[in-house]
Amino acid sequence: MAYTKHIPKKRILCRELQFVLVLLLGWLAPHSLCAQRVSIGLYxxxxxxxLxxxxxxxxxxxxxNGKFVEVEKGTELNFSSRGRMLICERAGNEYEPCEHIALVHTDPNAQFELSLLRPQAETRTYDGNLSLFVDFGRIMCLNLVDQEAYIxxxxxxxxxxxxxxxxxKAQALLIRTYLMGNRAKHLEEGxxxxxxxxxxxxKGSASKYPYIRQATQQTAGMVVVDAEGNLITSVFHANCGGQTASARDVWMTETPYLQSVKDPYCRxxxxxxxxxxxxxxxxxxxLQSKGVSTERINNTGYLYRSETREGMYxxxxxxAVPFRDLREYFNLKSAWFNVAVDGGEVLLSxxxxxxxxxxxxEGAIRMAEExxxxxxxxxxxxRGARIVKQQ
Ligand SMILES: [Zn+2]
Ligand SMILES: [Zn+2]
Incomplete structure (x- = not known):
């Protein structure tokens, strides 16, 4: 789903802790009849x-430590770690260190505020529950949240x-489809x-904007599938520049519903x-690192102009060198550009x-506006994908 790809370091939870989390949070029951919840690793x-x-x-x-303690609205709770233990401090008093602490509420619409103090980050509001534990010297924060609130x-x-x-609504369909297909993505990390x-x-709750929840809720239970009925790879990006890329040109995988389409909406x-x-x-x-003998090419040989999106330079x-390789190496905004040479410089537009x-x-935003x-x-x-009610 990303413009940039970040692969976090794999953290493997010990089995007992996984078991406790599963019991406590119940998030491994995707087909349960009760409101679906998902567990999201924050920050x-x-x-x-x-924090x-x-x-x-x-x-x-x-x-x-297995005991419930009431927390009034507005109470500030500070959490830090000591070795593998979590320390919770409330109004200057510390509770006994715990391996795992949860902030729980039976109402999925209940909300709490979370502020990172070290490192510092903006304060955010979340729906649902919070689960905390220490893993490799960092405090893990998991938000157990109603699936639709998350979407x-x-x-x-x-x-x-x-x-x-x-x-x-369109965005919610893609977000839900991604969630359904990737529930196990961070399973080993809990x-x-x-x-x-x-x-x-x-970045937390959308409850400040009830019209967003209203719109996304209208697609509840619906996902996008391909001609065979499989969940699609529900990717999106900021702006295609007037023509989307095919999965074949970028990922080298032929995907019938991820073909290049001309997009008049985002220009x-x-x-x-x-x-x-x-x-x-x-x-x-x-280019040399890609096997190109540049000594045989004069400056005009590097020029490139195209009105349509191409896979190869x-x-x-x-x-020929794939445009996606140039994009990745030179950290370019997209893999669709013209090339000009001016003296010792290559100008990319x-x-x-x-x-x-x-x-x-951006094209989709414009389509909705129209x-x-x-x-x-x-x-x-x-193209060719279908919106269906989930089985
Ligand atoms: Zn991830
Ligand atoms: Zn576009």
């Missing part, structure tokens, strides 16, 4: 040392608060998904164009932002 790229939690709803309880939260993090309902773009960006958006300069020497050095002598596969978010439905948006970017 997954941070080494959390100190503050404050219930915003009455009725929360702390679970410490609305991701929709907010991904497209902001100003989009049209049909866009939130949760379902992380809150980073490695999985799906999630006027902010992210549609970019420029970057690279030194000619660096350009040559990279073709050079004289029948040699590109279109779009992101890998370009699947739904173009009155297109969520189904029309999905069908435009994922």
């Amino acid at each position: 997954d790229t941070c080494s959390i040392q100190l 503050r939690v404050c219930p915003l709803s009455a009725g929360y309880k702390l679970l410490l 609305a939260g991701v929709a907010l993090a991904e497209v902001g608060a100003k989009a049209k309902p049909e866009l939130y 949760f379902n998904l992380c809150d980073q773009v490695h999985c799906q960006a999630y 006027r958006s902010r992210g549609a164009n970019w420029k970057k300069t690279v030194s000619l020497n660096d350009w040559k050095r990279f 073709e050079l004289p002598g029948g040699i 590109g279109r779009g932002y992101g890998h370009g596969i699947g739904m173009c978010q 009155g297109k439905t969520a189904a029309e948006i999905i069908n435009f970017y994922f």
